Amino acid sequence: MTDGATTRFGVHSLVFTDRWNEANARVTIDVAARLGFDLIEVLVTDFTSADAAVTRRLANDAGIGVATGIVLPPEADLSSPNRDIAARGEAIISRALEAASEIGSSAVSGLVYAGLDRYRAPPTTAQREQVVAALRRVDGKADSLGLRIGLEPINRYETYMINTIDEAAAMIAAIGSSNMFIHLDTFHMNIEEENSATAIEQHGRLIGYVHVADNSRGMPGSGAFDFEGLFRALARVNYSGDITLESFSPAVVGPEVVAATASWRAIWTDPVESARQGLDFLRREIASARGAIEHIQPA
Numbered sequence: 001m002t003d004g005a006t007t008r009f010g011v012h013s014l015v016f017t018d019r020w021n022e023a024n025a026r027v028t029i030d031v032a033a034r035l036g037f038d039l040i041e042v043l044v045t046d047f048t049s050a051d052a053a054v055t056r057r058l059a060n061d062a063g064i065g066v067a068t069g070i071v072l073p074p075e076a077d078l079s080s081p082n083r084d085i086a087a088r089g090e091a092i093i094s095r096a097l098e099a100a101s102e103i104g105s106s107a108v109s110g111l112v113y114a115g116l117d118r119y120r121a122p123p124t125t126a127q128r129e130q131v132v133a134a135l136r137r138v139d140g141k142a143d144s145l146g147l148r149i150g151l152e153p154i155n156r157y158e159t160y161m162i163n164t165i166d167e168a169a170a171m172i173a174a175i176g177s178s179n180m181f182i183h184l185d186t187f188h189m190n191i192e193e194e195n196s197a198t199a200i201e202q203h204g205r206l207i208g209y210v211h212v213a214d215n216s217r218g219m220p221g222s223g224a225f226d227f228e229g230l231f232r233a234l235a236r237v238n239y240s241g242d243i244t245l246e247s248f249s250p251a252v253v254g255p256e257v258v259a260a261t262a263s264w265r266a267i268w269t270d271p272v273e274s275a276r277q278g279l280d281f282l283r284r285e286i287a288s289a290r291g292a293i294e295h296i297q298p299a
């Protein structure tokens with residue numbers, strides 16, 4: 001689809017705050033809407049029903065959509081050989097699905113297959129099978145709630161099991177799901193993909209969500225990532241889903257997020273101005289990529 005009519009541009013709440021209380025949520029959602037974003041992404045990893053209700057109300061008031069992200073911590077690692085830890089992971093995904101449903105969003109997407117951790121060995125076959133079985137169960141719950149689950153390939157220094165687009169596609173095939181999708185993230189792709197355009201073209205049908213950051217994890221356009229190649233590949237597979245800025249700076253987030261994402265230096269300091277520039281870049285580059293593909297491939 002090259003008209004772009006349905007693409008929503010989103011921004012991750014961590015660009016503005018790492019404390020999702022009512023006051024911060026109100027300011028963040030209002031700023032995102034004022035800047036022209038269609039969507040705010042929030043992490044629902046430990047959301048209560050009260051958090052979901054506040055988020056839904058504020059987003060509705062501002063006329064903005066909500067994408068619900070998830071990151072399993074090491075103590076709730078779905079791939080752990082420790083049954084209690086793995087069960088905690090499954091319970092968190094299950095609860096996150098309920099929160100997404102309460103908010104009215106359409107999916108839970110992110111790091112759902114392992115923990116955000118620096119692993120020291122690859123997963124075993126038994127661990128993969130355990131994750132396939134657990135994701136199949138939560139996928140059934142997602143389906144019954146009218147929701148989807150997205151698998152985000154994350155780079156090798158932050159997790160294991162799914163580092164590439166190919167590995168995400170293989171996991172979805174092993175689960176046998178027709179409901180799950182692949183969630184791209186350009187920061188991780190820049191580290192792990194041998195050829196991002198080829199992988200996108202091969203698995204285009206499965207792509208359901210996109211995080212964008214530059215190679216330094218600054219806003220897109222501030223670094224060296226090949227966004228022209230990315231957006232042209234997405235245009236070639238008719239991707240018209242959501243595209244969300246995900247960039248972290250210690251100027252905004254506290255020690256927990258800084259440590260989890262190794263955001264040691266401030267790539268940017270002004271979240272509002274940076275988000276504005278990131279959105280301008282996305283709009284411009286996507287329109288140009290779609291125009292170029294239309295030109296190359298007349299209907």
Ligand code: LER
Binds near residue numbers: 111152211246
């Ligand atoms: C973590 O590095 C990341 O990219 C988040 O989107 C995790 O879901």
Ligand code: MN
Binds near residue numbers: 152185211246
């Ligand atoms: Mn991401």
